[in-house]
Amino acid sequence: MITKTVNQKAWFLVLPVLLIVALNAVIPLMTVVNYSVQDTFSPGVFFFEGTKWYKEVLSSPRFHGALGRQFLYTAIILAIEIPLGVLVALAMPRKGPWVSACLVLMALPLLIPWNVVGAMWNIFALPDIGLLGYGLNWLGFDYNYTQQPVSAWMTVILMDVWHWTSLVVLLAYAGLSSIPDAYYQAAKIDGASAFAVFRYIQLPKMKRVLIIALLLRFMDSFMVYTEPFVLTGGGPGNSTTFLSIDLVKAAIGEFNLGIAAAMSILYFLMTLLVCWVFYTAMMRGEES
Amino acid sequence: MRGAKIAVVFVYILFLMLPIYWLLNMSFKTTNEILGGFSWYPQEFTLESYKTIFTDSTWYNGYLNSLSYVLMNTVISVSLALPAAYAFSRYRFLGDKHLFFWLLSNRMAPPAVFVLPFVELYSALNLFDTPLAVALAHCLFNVPLAVWILEGFMSGVPREVDETAYIDGYSFPRFFIKIFMPLIAAGIGVTAFFCFMFSWVEMLLAKNLTSVAAKPIVAVMTRTASTAGYELGLLAAAGALTLIPGVVVIWFVRKHIAKGFALGRV
Numbered sequence: 001m002i003t004k005t006v007n008q009k010a011w012f013l014v015l016p017v018l019l020i021v022a023l024n025a026v027i028p029l030m031t032v033v034n035y036s037v038q039d040t041f042s043p044g045v046f047f048f049e050g051t052k053w054y055k056e057v058l059s060s061p062r063f064h065g066a067l068g069r070q071f072l073y074t075a076i077i078l079a080i081e082i083p084l085g086v087l088v089a090l091a092m093p094r095k096g097p098w099v100s101a102c103l104v105l106m107a108l109p110l111l112i113p114w115n116v117v118g119a120m121w122n123i124f125a126l127p128d129i130g131l132l133g134y135g136l137n138w139l140g141f142d143y144n145y146t147q148q149p150v151s152a153w154m155t156v157i158l159m160d161v162w163h164w165t166s167l168v169v170l171l172a173y174a175g176l177s178s179i180p181d182a183y184y185q186a187a188k189i190d191g192a193s194a195f196a197v198f199r200y201i202q203l204p205k206m207k208r209v210l211i212i213a214l215l216l217r218f219m220d221s222f223m224v225y226t227e228p229f230v231l232t233g234g235g236p237g238n239s240t241t242f243l244s245i246d247l248v249k250a251a252i253g254e255f256n257l258g259i260a261a262a263m264s265i266l267y268f269l270m271t272l273l274v275c276w277v278f279y280t281a282m283m284r285g286e287e288s
Numbered sequence: 289m290r291g292a293k294i295a296v297v298f299v300y301i302l303f304l305m306l307p308i309y310w311l312l313n314m315s316f317k318t319t320n321e322i323l324g325g326f327s328w329y330p331q332e333f334t335l336e337s338y339k340t341i342f343t344d345s346t347w348y349n350g351y352l353n354s355l356s357y358v359l360m361n362t363v364i365s366v367s368l369a370l371p372a373a374y375a376f377s378r379y380r381f382l383g384d385k386h387l388f389f390w391l392l393s394n395r396m397a398p399p400a401v402f403v404l405p406f407v408e409l410y411s412a413l414n415l416f417d418t419p420l421a422v423a424l425a426h427c428l429f430n431v432p433l434a435v436w437i438l439e440g441f442m443s444g445v446p447r448e449v450d451e452t453a454y455i456d457g458y459s460f461p462r463f464f465i466k467i468f469m470p471l472i473a474a475g476i477g478v479t480a481f482f483c484f485m486f487s488w489v490e491m492l493l494a495k496n497l498t499s500v501a502a503k504p505i506v507a508v509m510t511r512t513a514s515t516a517g518y519e520l521g522l523l524a525a526a527g528a529l530t531l532i533p534g535v536v537v538i539w540f541v542r543k544h545i546a547k548g549f550a551l552g553r554v
Contacts, residue, residue, distance in 0.1 A: 004380045013375035014387065016368045017431055024428040025394050028405030091296035100542050105301050108308070111534025115491045115506045116527040123314055123524060124307040131310050134326045162307065165300075223398035226491045230510065244400035248492070251404045264401040275396045279389070 029268075035261035053262035063263065065238060066246040073242060074221045077160045081217060082210070084161070085168025090202070092173055103173075106166040118230025121159045125231075132158075145232065149239035156228045156240050163227065164220070168213045175209035176202060208282070215278045222271055243267055308531070314524035322520050337525035347526065350505035353419055355533070357494070357504070360423035361430060361487040362480050368427075369434035369479070374464070376435065377442040378450070391432040399492050402428070410497055421497045422504070426487045433486065434479050441475025442468075474544050481541045488533060505530060 039049045057063050088106075093099055109117070127133035127144045132155075136143040145151040179201060187197050225244035228234070234241035234249070241249070247267065251260035314322060315337055316330040341347040375381070376388060406425055407416065415421040449471065453463040469476065495507040509526050 004378060006381065007379040008381050010375035010379035010381040010384075013371040014381075017372040017391070017435060018387070020364075020368060020424070020427050021391060021394055021431055023409075024402075024406075024425060025397065027409055028402045031405035031408060032401065088296060088300045091293040093293075093297075102297060102301065104538055104542050106304065107538055108531070108534065109304055111485055111489065111531075111538060112527075113489045113491060113506050113530050115510055116530050119509065119523055119527050120307050120311045123520060124310045129322060129326050131306060162304065166304070169300075219396050223400070225398075225400055244398055247398075247400045248403060251400075252496070257404070260404065264398075267398055268401050271396050271398060272393055275393070279392075 032261045032264050035257045036265050039258055049258065053258040054266070057259060057262045057266065062238075062246065066241055066243050069239075069241065070222065070243045073157070073224070074218060076157055077164075077221050078214065078217055080157070080161050081165045081168050082214060085165050085213065086172050086206070086210070088165070088169045089172035089176055089206075090198070092169075092176075094177065103170065106169055109163050109166055112163075114226035115230045117159065117163050118227045121155065121162075121227075122231050125155050147236055149236055152232050152236060152240050156231060159227055159231060160221065160224070164217060167216065171209040171213045172206050175206035179205050211278065211282045215275065215282070218278070219271065219275060222274075311524050311527055314520055315528045317521055319519065319521055337521040338529075340522060341525055341529065346503075346508060347505075350503055350508035351529065353498070353502050354488070354494070354504040354506065357419035357422040357426070357502070358484055358487045358533075360419060361426045362483045364423060365427055365430040365434045365483045366438075366476060366480055369431055369438055370469075370476075371464075373435045373438035373442055374468070376439045378447070388435075391435060395429050395432045395436075397428070399429075399490070403492060403496050406493060407496055416497065417499045417501050419502050422494045422502070423487075425493045425497055426490060430483045430486055434483055437479045437482060438472070438475055441472045441478075445471050477541055478544050481537055484537055485534070 036053055037049055037051070039052070092102060112120070124130045125132045125145050127137055133143055133145070142148075143151045143154075145155040183201050184197070187201060192200075223244055224242055225248065228240050228242060229245050229248075232240045234245045243263075244267075247260060247263050250256045250263060313329060316333050316335070317327075318332055318334050318336065321327065321331055376384065402425075410416045410421040410425070413421075415424070445468070449467065450463070453467050458467065491504075491506040491510075494504045495510065498504060498507060505526065509523060
């Protein structure tokens, strides 16, 4: 651990970063706050509306629907991706020529532009010519993601698992590879079972990276937009319209500035709150 | 036990590769064959879709536009983040912890929240529809990320290195460029990789901050999908080509990637 000296001049080193992030974060955020409390009938003419938009958003069934779907989606993908990622990381060879190749192949989905992920799954899941859609129908399942909400949900979730589980695998693998061989040898001498090794050696060592994985997957799945939008367009009906999709629809599609801005603020505050809870828990975990 | 482990890894990688295989499979088929029905591999192998992309300027300019803002963003993010990360790793100053959390909170901001204000902001700056606008907008999440990763790597370098250099009469800029940066070269590589990656995969901001002149490939693809009917072969070929930059950069950092992730700072 490095001891740091107090030096107020360090501010000058941070200044460029501060300026660029402020340009991108503070000014737009102020714009959003501004819109969220005003109304307009013609360009350039605004008047103060107070909390009208917030009340409207908070009482609208549409927002409740999007919010509910968002939490359900995030809960499902976290429940699948975290255990699956840990399982695959545990199964990875610890050393050897295959490790690099496995890591590169696994990281591949992370590097594909998000709309291409959507387009790829679109093609993959088509009921008549896609491998997944054709295969499921051939097996006797009635599957069509453009018509049935259940199929659409299944596809959206499978796509997210495909896209992001590798992130959990890589993080968990990095945590596992920091365990010295001596630990495993000691466990072997004591005759510990595979489960005991996992419970008392591997899991504690992975705790930190797993919290980070959970945090990242929560954040990114809560903001998800591009992949489900390209795949289903939020449909059929509104069945896969998550928060971001609903927000962009309101802001750009319907140009409903006040509503969109109030939604944005609520959305941002929710993300921030949950992340703050995670962050504090993580820091506390590190100290102890 | 060992067999079961190999099976898990094998099945997982197979699951990852199937959609990619299907994309490649479609990209080598003729439109007639695609519409004709299901087939495991192209019956009449064709490079027609790829030929269209490489000869039509809307398509190949899309790739060039995307690459130009991604590279600009990587350079801007890394070079601004270097001094800031140094400050966070070496000094304590007024409000440093709050500043750090505030920076990170921008990584958590949903881009959808910022789309509309960004369009207004960059129009006001006369940058709308330029690669620079997208490059600067992506700094919102890439600069905090770069600071976070670099700070981790820098904290691994002992303070004595700095002190010895100052005693030897190095000025701060000279020390930083000549001695410190080579020491964290791997860290800079990993950081550049993540900046490249997040800028390359982002679509919402890139699409909405451009209209004609700087249209990125991701926007060309969505617009083609909606206007030109459903040209699946072309769409698949365009998608397949977007995999290449990712494969290239990941190959360069494959030795360091586990370490970059190990810092847990993505």
